[in-house]
Amino acid sequence: MDIQMQSGAAKTALLFGDWHAAIVGEVVDDRGAATVAFAKEHAGIVHTLTYDARSFQVTFDHSQLPAEDMDCVIAGLPWQSLLLETTTLGFVEILLSCRAVCQLGKCRLNLLYTEPAQYNRPQHGRVLHRRDFDLSNEVEDFSGVPGSAFMLREDCPTRAVFLVGYEGQRLEQALEQTAIRPSKCTIIFGVPAFRPGWEMDAFANNVSVMQERQLARGGVLFAGAQNPAAAYRAIDRVSRSCDPGERLLIGAIGTKPHGIGAALFACEHPDVGVVYDHPKRSKGRSAEIGSWHLFQIQYGDKP
Amino acid sequence: MNGNAETLQTVFTKNRTEELGYDVWKNFVVPPFYDQLDLYRARKPRIIVGGRGCGKTMLLRYLSHQSTFSPDRPAIPPDAVAHIGLYWRADTQFAKLMTGRNVDDDVWESAFDHLLALVVGIQILQSLRSIARSQADALREDDVFALRFDRLVAYDVGFDQNFEGFLKVLERKLHEFELWVANVRKLQQPTFLPGTRFLLLLVSAVKDSLPSLKDAVYYVYLDEYENLHEYQQQIVNTYLKHSEMPLIFNIAMKRYGFSATKTVGEESIINIADYRMHDLEKYLLEGDFPLFAAEVLYINLAIANVKTVPIEPRILRDVAALGTRREKAYRDRVLSQARQLFPGLSHDDLAKSVFEDHSLQKKLKERIHYALRKRNSELPVERFFRPTVAQASITASALLYRRKLSHEEIAGELDRLERGEDNRFTGTTDWMHNNFIGCLLSLYESHARACPFYAGFETFCLMSRGNVRHFLELCHKSINQSIRAQREDKLDVAPKEQALAARQTSAAFLGEIRSFGRLGNQLHTFILRLGSLFAMSHRSLTQSEPERCHFAIVRGKALTESDHRFLREATKWSVLFEEEETKVKDPAQPANFEYVLNPIYAPYFCITYRKRRKLELRYEEFLVLKEGTYDGVSALLKRYAKNWSVELSDTDPTLFSHLLDEAE
Numbered sequence: 001m002d003i004q005m006q007s008g009a010a011k012t013a014l015l016f017g018d019w020h021a022a023i024v025g026e027v028v029d030d031r032g033a034a035t036v037a038f039a040k041e042h043a044g045i046v047h048t049l050t051y052d053a054r055s056f057q058v059t060f061d062h063s064q065l066p067a068e069d070m071d072c073v074i075a076g077l078p079w080q081s082l083l084l085e086t087t088t089l090g091f092v093e094i095l096l097s098c099r100a101v102c103q104l105g106k107c108r109l110n111l112l113y114t115e116p117a118q119y120n121r122p123q124h125g126r127v128l129h130r131r132d133f134d135l136s137n138e139v140e141d142f143s144g145v146p147g148s149a150f151m152l153r154e155d156c157p158t159r160a161v162f163l164v165g166y167e168g169q170r171l172e173q174a175l176e177q178t179a180i181r182p183s184k185c186t187i188i189f190g191v192p193a194f195r196p197g198w199e200m201d202a203f204a205n206n207v208s209v210m211q212e213r214q215l216a217r218g219g220v221l222f223a224g225a226q227n228p229a230a231a232y233r234a235i236d237r238v239s240r241s242c243d244p245g246e247r248l249l250i251g252a253i254g255t256k257p258h259g260i261g262a263a264l265f266a267c268e269h270p271d272v273g274v275v276y277d278h279p280k281r282s283k284g285r286s287a288e289i290g291s292w293h294l295f296q297i298q299y300g301d302k303p
Numbered sequence: 304m305n306g307n308a309e310t311l312q313t314v315f316t317k318n319r320t321e322e323l324g325y326d327v328w329k330n331f332v333v334p335p336f337y338d339q340l341d342l343y344r345a346r347k348p349r350i351i352v353g354g355r356g357c358g359k360t361m362l363l364r365y366l367s368h369q370s371t372f373s374p375d376r377p378a379i380p381p382d383a384v385a386h387i388g389l390y391w392r393a394d395t396q397f398a399k400l401m402t403g404r405n406v407d408d409d410v411w412e413s414a415f416d417h418l419l420a421l422v423v424g425i426q427i428l429q430s431l432r433s434i435a436r437s438q439a440d441a442l443r444e445d446d447v448f449a450l451r452f453d454r455l456v457a458y459d460v461g462f463d464q465n466f467e468g469f470l471k472v473l474e475r476k477l478h479e480f481e482l483w484v485a486n487v488r489k490l491q492q493p494t495f496l497p498g499t500r501f502l503l504l505l506v507s508a509v510k511d512s513l514p515s516l517k518d519a520v521y522y523v524y525l526d527e528y529e530n531l532h533e534y535q536q537q538i539v540n541t542y543l544k545h546s547e548m549p550l551i552f553n554i555a556m557k558r559y560g561f562s563a564t565k566t567v568g569e570e571s572i573i574n575i576a577d578y579r580m581h582d583l584e585k586y587l588l589e590g591d592f593p594l595f596a597a598e599v600l601y602i603n604l605a606i607a608n609v610k611t612v613p614i615e616p617r618i619l620r621d622v623a624a625l626g627t628r629r630e631k632a633y634r635d636r637v638l639s640q641a642r643q644l645f646p647g648l649s650h651d652d653l654a655k656s657v658f659e660d661h662s663l664q665k666k667l668k669e670r671i672h673y674a675l676r677k678r679n680s681e682l683p684v685e686r687f688f689r690p691t692v693a694q695a696s697i698t699a700s701a702l703l704y705r706r707k708l709s710h711e712e713i714a715g716e717l718d719r720l721e722r723g724e725d726n727r728f729t730g731t732t733d734w735m736h737n738n739f740i741g742c743l744l745s746l747y748e749s750h751a752r753a754c755p756f757y758a759g760f761e762t763f764c765l766m767s768r769g770n771v772r773h774f775l776e777l778c779h780k781s782i783n784q785s786i787r788a789q790r791e792d793k794l795d796v797a798p799k800e801q802a803l804a805a806r807q808t809s810a811a812f813l814g815e816i817r818s819f820g821r822l823g824n825q826l827h828t829f830i831l832r833l834g835s836l837f838a839m840s841h842r843s844l845t846q847s848e849p850e851r852c853h854f855a856i857v858r859g860k861a862l863t864e865s866d867h868r869f870l871r872e873a874t875k876w877s878v879l880f881e882e883e884e885t886k887v888k889d890p891a892q893p894a895n896f897e898y899v900l901n902p903i904y905a906p907y908f909c910i911t912y913r914k915r916r917k918l919e920l921r922y923e924e925f926l927v928l929k930e931g932t933y934d935g936v937s938a939l940l941k942r943y944a945k946n947w948s949v950e951l952s953d954t955d956p957t958l959f960s961h962l963l964d965e966a967e
Contacts, residue, residue, distance in 0.1 A: 056404050066405050068488040139821055141530075143399040149485040151397040151477075153422075154325060155429070169817035169824075176818050177530075178396055208811055275396050 001102075001268060002298040003229040007291050011038055014294045019043040019110065020078035023097060025088035026050055028281045031114050031289050032088040038112065039085045047077070051092045053140045053278040058096065067096055067146045074100035083110045086260060091252050091276055092145055095263035098297070099147060102267040106300030113256055115194045115226060115290030140278040142177045142251070148266045148274040150247060152179045157246045158273075161238045163188045163223075163231060163262055165254035166198070168205035170277060174251050175213055178275060182213040186238045190225025190255045194290060199225075202254075223258065228295055231261025239269070249273040260295060323364070325390060328373035329606065331365045332598045332619045334358060335628070336586035342366065343386050345522070345579075348543045351555040353583035354877035356772030359555045362583065363390050363524040368430035372437035379439040384516055387434075389426040389523045395530040400484050402532055414484070415535050416498035419542075421477045423502055423523055427509065428470045430521075441515040454508045458496055499542060499550065506549050520549045529560025529875075537565050544577050558582075559875045587769040594634050596764050596774045597641040603775065609794065613640040638760075645781060647759015648798050650739055654693035656755060657746060666746055667700055674703035674844070680710045687714065692721050695728040698735050701742045701846035704948065740911060741849025744841050748909045757805035757906045758798035766805065766902045766912045770877065773812065773903045780804035802906070809907035819876040822869065825930070829869075830878050832928045832936050833900060834908040839940060840918065841910050843947040850915035853899040855884050859922030869929055870898065877901055 008014055011034075022043035024036045040046050050059045057064050060073050074082075079101055086094055094111070101109045144150075152158055160180045164171055164187055175182060187210065193199035209215065221237065223230035239248050250272060252262035266272050323330055340349065351359050364370060367390035371383050401411050401418075431450070435442040452469045455462040461472050476493065483490045510516050525539060542552040565571055574580060587595065598619050601612040613636050618624045627633060648656065657663045671687045674680075687703065689696045695717055702713050716734075719726035728734045740756065747754035757766070767774035784800035796804075813834075816827040833854070840851040856862065862870075873879040884895040902912035920928075927935045944951060 056400065056402075066488055068404070068486065139824060141395065141399070141821065143396045144485070146400065146404065146488075147486055149397060149400055150481045151484075152394040155425075169814070172815060173818035173823065179392060179394055208814065212811065 001264065003232065003264070004296040004298070005227065005229060005293065006296075007226065007293040009291055011292045014292055016042070016110070016294055019083040020045070020081040022046045022083040022085055023049050023089065023093075024085040025090060025093060026281075027088055031116060034289055035085050035087040035112055035114050039083060043083055044078075049089060049093050049097065051090060051096065051278075053092070053143060053276075056146050058093070067092070070096040071100040071103055075104065079104055079109075080107055083112060086111045086113045086256055090278065091256075091259040091263065092278070094260060095145060095148065095266055095274065098260075098263050099267040102299055104299075109297040109299070111228075111260055111295040111297065113226075113260070113293045113295070115293070117288030117290040118195075139173075139280070142174050142275045142277045145274045145276060148270070148272060150249075150271075150273040152249070152273075154179060157184070157243065158249055159184050159186070159238060159242050159246050160249045160251065161186045161188060161235055162251040163190075163235075163254040163258040164202060164206050165190065165258075166201040166205050167253070167279075168209050170253040170279070171206055171251075172209045173277060174253065174275065175209070178249075180249065182215050185215050186219040186221060187215060188221045188223055188231065188234045188254070188258065190258060191222040193225045194255070223261070225255045226257045226291070226293060228257045228261035228264065231258040232265050235262060235265045239265075239272075247271065247273065249275060251275050253277065257293070257295075264297065325364055325367055325369035326373045326375070327361055327364045328370045328375045328620065329616075330602065331361060331370065332595065332602050333622050333625060334362070334583075334587070335590045335595050335625065336581075336583070337622060338625060339586060340581055341579075342522075343382075345551065345553075346548065348546045348551055348578040349553040350543075350578050350580045351553070351583060352558055352560070352580060353585075354557060354770065354875075356770040356877075357584040357587060358771050359583055360392075360526055361771075363388075363526055363555055366390070366522065366524055368426075368433045372430075372433040372439055374437065376438060379437055381440065383439060384434065384441045384519045387427075387430050387519055387521050389423055389430065389521055390526065391422055391426065391523065392526040393531055393535075395527065397481070397484065398531055398535060400487075402534070404487055406487055408534065410492065412534060412538060413495045414480075415538055417493070417495035418477075418480060419538075420496040420498050420501040421473055421480065424496075424505055425470065425473050425477065426523075427502070427505055427521060428466065428473070431466070431509065431513075442513065446513060446515075450509070450512050452505075452508055455501070455504060458501055458504075459494070498538075499545070503550055510549065520551065523550070523552045525552065525554045527556065528554040529556040540565060540571075557875045558584075559871045584769045591629075591634070592767075592769055593641075593761065593764045594628070594637060596767065596771065597637050597760070598628070599771055599775065600641065600644075600778050601637070604794075611794070613637045641760045644795050645758070645760040645763060645778070645801055646795065646798060647762055648755050650694055650735075653743055653756060654697050654739070655690075657697060657743070658690045658693050660752070663746055667697060670700045670746075670844075671703060674700065675710065677704070678710065682710050682714060687717065689717060689721065692717060692728075694735050694739050695720050697742045697746065698728065698738045701738055701745075701844065701849075702734060704844040705847065738846050738849050740913070741841060741843075741846045744850075744909055744911065745843075745846065748838065748842055752799065753802035753806040753906065754909060755798040755802045757912070758801035762912070763801075763805075766905060768880070768902055770903070773808070776808050776811070777801075777805055780808050805906040809904055812903050813907050816876070816878055819878070820872065822872045825869070826873055826876065826878055829873070829929055830900070830904060834904055834910070835940065836918070836928070836943060837900065837910045838908040839943055839949055840947055842949045844950065845948050848916050848947075850911035850913060851918045852902070852905065852911050853882075853897050853914055854918040854920050854925075855895055855897040856922050856925045857895065857919045859924075862922070866925070866929065873898070878904075 006014055019042060022039035024039050024046055025048065027033050027036050047061050051067060052059070056067050058067050058070060065073070074097060082101065084094060084097055098109065101107060158180065162171055162174060162185060174180070187206065189199065189202055191199045193202070221234045223234040235250060242248055250262050250266060252259040262274070266274050342349065351362065353359050366388035368387050371386070371388060372379060401414055431442065431447045435444040435447045448466050450466045452462050452464055459472070462469060464472060479493050483493055506521055510519060528536065528539060531539065539552065539554060543554065546552045598614055601614045602616050602619055605612045605614065605616050618627065657667060668684055668688055671684045675682055675684065687696060687699045699713055699717060702708055703710060716726045716728055720728045743756060744754060763774055763777045766777065781796040781801045781804040784804045785796040813830065816830055817823045819826055837852050840848065870879070870881070874881045878901050879898040880901065881896050881898055884897045897917055899914055905912040924939060927939050931939070
């Protein structure tokens with residue numbers, strides 16, 4: 001598998017040919033609206049895809065079907081020329097789509113992503129701020145993903161790798177809900193971050209969990225927040241360091257490009273387990289659009 | 304040096320049982336209520352309940368074969384084989400996949416039965432190895448390796464194996480099963496084993512082949528039952544209902560986790576007839592939590608090679624030694640040393656510490672000065688600012704704002720107190736007893752230094768409220784503070800360092816709320832809002848209702864099902880404690896519940912950890928705290944600030960600075 005990446009401050013900076021089909025997710029903010037509009041402009045047909053974590057079903061356009069049946073859906077699309085709009089698609093939708101494409105063999109897949117220009121930065125210290133008092137959404141528990149799941153057992157050694165963002169509670173919750181041994185966890189931070197200084201939020205919010213649970217013993221790695229190839233390589237490095245018989249579990253709870261890297265790795269390694277908590281993206285969470293990225297994935301030999 | 308500094312810093316980080324592994328023999332302290340559990344003669348299943356950190360998992364793992372037959376255990380009593388514990392914490396991220404997905408419900412039910420047969424079956428085999436490799440005389444490894452399992456061939460021809468071969472077959476089946484669950488639409492369904500029937504046959508095969516295990520009883524301990532799907536819980540309930548020798552099922556869960564009492568048949572499981580319930584947190588609180596907490600602390604210090612501990616780890620691990628540990632002399636010795644390690648301050652010393660701190664002194668003087676000016680009093684500040692009667696002086700800073708008391712009257716009472724005469728600061732009126740802590744906390748609010756009110760071994764116990772994990776974290780952070788202050792030569796932590804550690808611990812546990820299940824974010828927001836309301840109450844100038852840290856919903860509409868669910872969730876995760884209401888002001892009202900904020904959050908909000916006064920909320924106010932908009936909460940806080948004579952100031956950043964920002 002080969003990953004080609006291009007990025008620019010605006011969509012006009014990207015070089016591409018139009019696609020036969022695109023798959024997009026739910027639009028919740030201006031970023032999503034802009035990228036879905038881009039997909040509609042440059043793809044022959046645009047499909048929507050959402051995943052329901054409770055029923056393990058996907059809704060593809062208006063049809064509901066089990067998540068594992070995504071390969072049938074993709075096989076029915078012009079998959080040789082397909083765009084995944086990953087700003088709006090969630091991590092599991094990306095994983096299911098990439099896996100379905102990967103199983104088809106030699107092909108090229110395009111993934112579009114736009115960075116946020118800014119986000120609601122968490123505040124620190126004892127003084128409370130307005131955002132501390134704002135309501136937050138109900139969250140799902142961590143659960144396995146069909147096709148990439150195994151059972152965590154104390155007598156069956158498991159390494160875990162968490163790609164983390166600025167929401168420290170997601171790492172805390174992952175450890176709370178799974179039987180992962182903290183000493184067997186590796187953390188991957190998105191460094192360099194989307195913007196200089198943002199990495200400090202990720203450090204600040206995860207460091208207490210890491211300290212409390214002695215996570216750093218499993219190792220800390222860094223991969224550019226907007227770079228799925230770097231995330232892939234970091235996971236690969238962890239995977240190669242596993243002891244014989246040790247299984248690898250991935251929790252992609254950081255940036256979307258890291259999620260893409262994790263999804264691509266899981267597609268190529270069916271023995272890897274994936275857990276995810278499916279956070280609900282709040283409406284209007286980011287107003288401005290940052291850099292545009294187009295990731296081109298080449299499965300099999302290069303044409 | 305007393306213990307290795309690095310070890311001291313890390314020994315407490317394993318204060319979650321999950322991090323210790325299955326064999327917890329070395330770290331386990333037999334809890335004081337252990338004999339109440341009546342585990343060894345149990346013929347009925349046990350249901351262990353309690354909040355996070357009360358020791359459920361630790362107890363279950365102690366009862367597992369890995370601990371009973373631990374290589375660390377120097378001598379194992381011959382009757383240990385009569386209780387062979389099999390611990391299983393279902394992996395919920397995986398168990399969740401076992402539903403829906405276009406697979407029939409009855410297939411998933413059989414699949415869960417199969418999973419249980421495999422997991423518990425493997426544990427039964429592993430227990431034989433644990434026994435054989437331990438100091439117990441019951442088995443030798445040769446006995447185990449010579450075992451054959453021909454009798455189980457009825458279930459699978461592949462079971463015609465010796466011990467190692469049979470274990471491998473079960474493990475292979477488990478891997479196949481995992482793969483099938485992950486890819487249920489693509490792989491062929493495995494042949495399912497029939498749950499308990501398979502396990503009972505396995506147990507009988509083992510017992511018949513190994514005479515030394517003829518009296519063996521296997522106890523399955525299923526942890527975190529509440530996280531299973533309802534159909535999975537019903538299957539477990541059926542196992543509970545029909546538990547009989549030599550295979551007894553037991554479960555552990557948080558409070559309110561036992562919502563489904565149905566079985567897969569028509570019956571339900573009924574307390575007493577079918578099981579015994581043990582609430583560990585209740586036992587700890589009703590029993591001697593301080594002694595138990597101190598013992599757990601000292602076993603950790605002993606593991607860190609601290610020499611001067613007042614306990615003998617061997618005794619703490621010995622069930623038979625519970626009586627010795629209840630003796631007064633032992634208790635006094637352990638508690639006395641714990642108090643020396645974490646000394647607290649008396650109220651008098653707390654008051655003196657205000658007079659020894661320049662900025663607190665200044666704040667107190669300003670408060671007195673402002674009260675005098677507000678009521679046009681001619682009296683000088685020095686009439687009330689008296690280091691000789693420090694506690695009374697601090698208390699007076701609130702009394703001066705009360706309209707019903709004249710300033711001269713208060714000054715006169717101070718004079719009488721100073722002269723040793725009857726006065727209202729002490730005696731039956733006892734202004735100091737009722738108001739001092741409230742006044743002290745209001746002085747520390749927004750102060751950079753943590754209030755030493757949160758220091759002291761007993762205080763740590765009160766703030767932990769039966770939660771061993773919270774207690775150990777307070778100790779751990781305190782000892783770390785002490786190490787940072789380069790005073791490793793002796794182990795005691797100054798009150799100000801403890802107070803700082805308590806504030807850090809409190810903030811860390813507050814942040815953790817977000818990870819408490821599906822409602823974690825909402826619970827976190829609610830506790831921030833509620834804590835802020837209590838903190839505001841503590842800032843009342845008059846301190847007419849000091850130390851509010853619990854609430855009841857007394858007026859307005861009835862709670863909805865969603866509200867009950869929310870409060871149940873808050874109680875389940877121990878962010879609130881539910882208690883039957885006391886001191887009902889209107890006796891005509893029906894019995895109600897009151898909700899106490901977990902005292903571990905008190906240092907963060909600089910409020911009391913003592914259950915003193917109640918805040919009576921209208922239903923609509925509760926709703927604002929639970930799910931109101933920011934503006935709604937802001938309006939509520941401002942309304943209470945006015946009612947409670949709280950003056951919002953922009954001189955210091957406080958919990959409420961955002962309210963002032965809003966006003967701008």
